[in-house]
Amino acid sequence: MKIIGYARVSSREQAENSHALEMQCDRLKAAGAEELLIDIESGSRNDRKSFNKLMDLVKRGQVKEIVVTRLDRLTRSLPTLRSTIDDLQKHDCNLRALDDSIDLKTAAGKFHLNMLGALAEMEVDRLSERVQHGWQHLRDRKVAMNPPFGYTKINDQHQLDYSPFLCLINERREISKAEIAREIIDALFSRKTLRLALREINERYGIQTFAHNNKAGEKKKGGRVAQGVFKFSPGGLRNWLLNPVLRGHLPYLRRDSDRSQIHYDTHPDHQLISDDESREIESILAHNQQFKGYGSTALKYPCSGLVFCAECRASCYSLSGANNYHKAKKLGIPPDMNYYFQCKNWRLRSCNNKKVIRMEIIEAAVVDSLTKKAAQIAAIAQTVTKPAIEPESPEIQKLRSQLFQLQEVNAIAPNDAIKTAIAQIESQITQLRYSLSKSQEINTASHELLLWAFSDAELWMNASNDDKKRVYRELIEAVVVQDGQVVEVRLKI
Template sequence: MKKVRCAIYTRKSSEEGLEQDFNSLHAQREACAAYVLSQASEGWSAMQGEYDDGGLSGGTLERPALQRLLADIAAGRIDIVVVYKVDRLTRSLLDFARLVEAFDKAGVSFVSVTQSFNTTTSMGRLTLNMLLSFAQFEREVTAERIRDKIAASKARGMWMGGNPPLGYRPDGRTLAIVDEHADLVRQIFMRYLDLGNVRLVASDLVERGIAAPQRAALTGRTTGGGPFSRGQIYKLLSNPIYVGEIHHRGQIHAGMHQAIIDRATWDGVQQLLADNLQGERTGARVQSPSLLAGRIVDPDGEPLVAVHASKNGKGTSEGEKVRYRYYVSRALHHEPDAAPAGGIRIPAPELEAAVIQAVVEALDDPLTLLTKAGLPLESERLRQMLRKAEALACAVRARQRDAISSIITKVIVEPQALAIELSLSALCDSLGIENPAANPEPVHLTVPVRLTKTGRAVRLIQRDGRAVTAGSPDPGLVELLRKGRAWWVQLQTGTIDIATISREEQVNDSWVSRLVRLNFLAPALVEAILAGTQPATLTATSLRTADLPIAWNDQMAMFGI
């Protein structure tokens, strides 16, 4: 027969009488021992150790003997806990539920000798489940009361505790502004609007030597003192506390505290965060990163923000999104209606292509570049420098972010040119040559392109009239050629006419006729479209609306070739 190890637990609330030779604890132990002895036929046996708590309330579980009992249960030394009455174990229904949960986890049963309460039997387990149901009900009612109190307090704009966000300190049931930290919060919001990228904001803070302020948490633990992480910046930028609001379960309430960030700045940051939700990523998955984010400015020195829009692409399958990237004046991006007339919106691939081409050309002739910077060249290290310049040019041509961000410090978009500033220190480090200047001036490059307004965007036009392209064809132009070719093939079969195509495509006859005529477009224009080198005047709109001459030379002259 298996031996069943029984632990007897006793407790007395007051210390009165404990000094007697035979007290309440002894009486409880004798009654429990007698009950264990009556179950000897079942293999029950009382353990030698004593678990007695004298002069301790049953309203808490922090009792020495009870804690030793629980430790022995967890260690697997006990099979059954025997008590005189249930209230000897605890007077709290919630504590009783916790104890029974610990007993069940260790496979330990529980017996009350004067109340016929025995979890080793089916009736005892039924009684236990009933008690636990009431305990669960009490817990849920208590939780509901707490939730309702918190919701009511937050609806009134109260601060309900916890560690306050950076820029605030607790002030009763509200928050008070910490001026020094609030200024830092405003800087971070404005830098994010300027750079449009949390990673760049984190790097900018590190470069400027700005660390997260040290603060003491409610637990006494000190936080801060190191650089801001991207997670910290994301959390800070999305915290509605800074705009004077308290959010709770989808509800927005006006807070009793003073806002640090104005509404226009807050809305601009939230829109940019939403736009970037699936935007710029790092690593192998990046397909179209904004390589020059944080480095583009207009002639007045105002930053151009890297943004993007995802739309259904022309010529793509239904529902497929195409990501269009731009560098946009901050005022034009956040307040289009109030933006100045000179606001800039440049397609990012074109601008990046022009800058990368200029830098690569400069690196292809590093001797001229370094001579222009006033650096003396050592003949014995010339061969090594040329190899490193070639490697750097390849890295820039391959659009490697680290190479580009290390040497390009600023790009100024001027009406008739792009002014590029290269870091002389980074250039010297990359080429393996010594920089003699303590505070070197940047190296300046100029790209002679003019800005031409096309719709909402600004295009970059080279001296020969061709638009700067990113090396890929315009999907809108390619789609027009594709449709025109497909409809022409259908018409040649003789089984369909223009009217039928119009009905099936739900367009008018004139539209079909204009696209079919593109099959007679000059081969040189078709090749330019497919190579992405067409003149700036050749757009999807101009090609759709133009009255094409029959002669190919006349067509090319029409578009400036």
């Protein structure tokens, strides 16, 4: 049986840039420790590798005594401390803390141990509270945090980073993170998928990707790793593109849906993505997620990805056929091609909707629906006059009532807590008003797009397929078909 010393520091910085860990190890050796186990982890975590190894040795009966410099080096969690003590007593293993008077063989020693553990846990809780109060203070001041790629933090505000970042030898010029960030966005607009946009940027700047090789015994992790001066995975690029900072807003607690908040237009002069571009990016990402990308061969036609079966609700795949294939091949002329949609589940014989439908029939129904909707909107616009002052929504009215009551109470008896509540309600009102205004702008933009494209249906039919794809994605939710006929055209507006 051995005497084992256990040392722990909370962070890699403490281990490498201070003498805290070295000092612990020296004291443990001087106290008679025959073997040292070391962790660089928080004491509140229960998944520490060396700590778990230590307890495993205790349970095997191979440890006579554990030596630590202080009790909080062993753990900062009171429940973990109690279960550890139970295991030590059960396997007749003593615990010695050099800076604390602890003897597990006496009742006073056990009591003293529990008291020290409770104090250590309280200190951790107090530290957590201080950290939370500090973060809240920064959020109340609207201080910029964690600037994303392309941005820097100056005077507590997000600003585009135009400082030199890369030197392009071939072009003999320097390029900044902000310029590269804009190139990434443009690459998405041109290539239409995250992976193709990444491929273009990686090839442009010589960033190599390689398969992730796992060491023996480690849990396998899929995916690829990018190696270079900057790197994005498809998921990371998606999160970056959707970051409100790029749109001129300041987000807090994005990963916490219950506590997340956004302060709008905090840096409008340093907006990397405009509102129109933001809507287009969200449309591309949503469409790719639903239909597996613009690059799919099933999505090369204007209405691809928008056609659904009325019977089984599955999407319909595109297919083609030639009326004069053999004759055209014999004469060396292009064949007369026809294009159709068919329910994908019929191919698996899990749907009875076998009949195909011509693409021209689907697009004619789409254009007819959008042309009628454009006429309705134009007629309404001519007859309806917009009120000078629009009424506020019920949610804003309720918040304003609460705000008025708090302001009255604060006027009589000023209080910091009430002032904080007033500031939070004012922030909520601002966010709601901004969201409603943006929603109205989106509707207005969709109406303008509809009126521009379908004021003349005959002229629209001569538009390019790329223009048709973009407009149909923006205005059409679904085209439902059955037995070779269009059953319904659902519009988003």
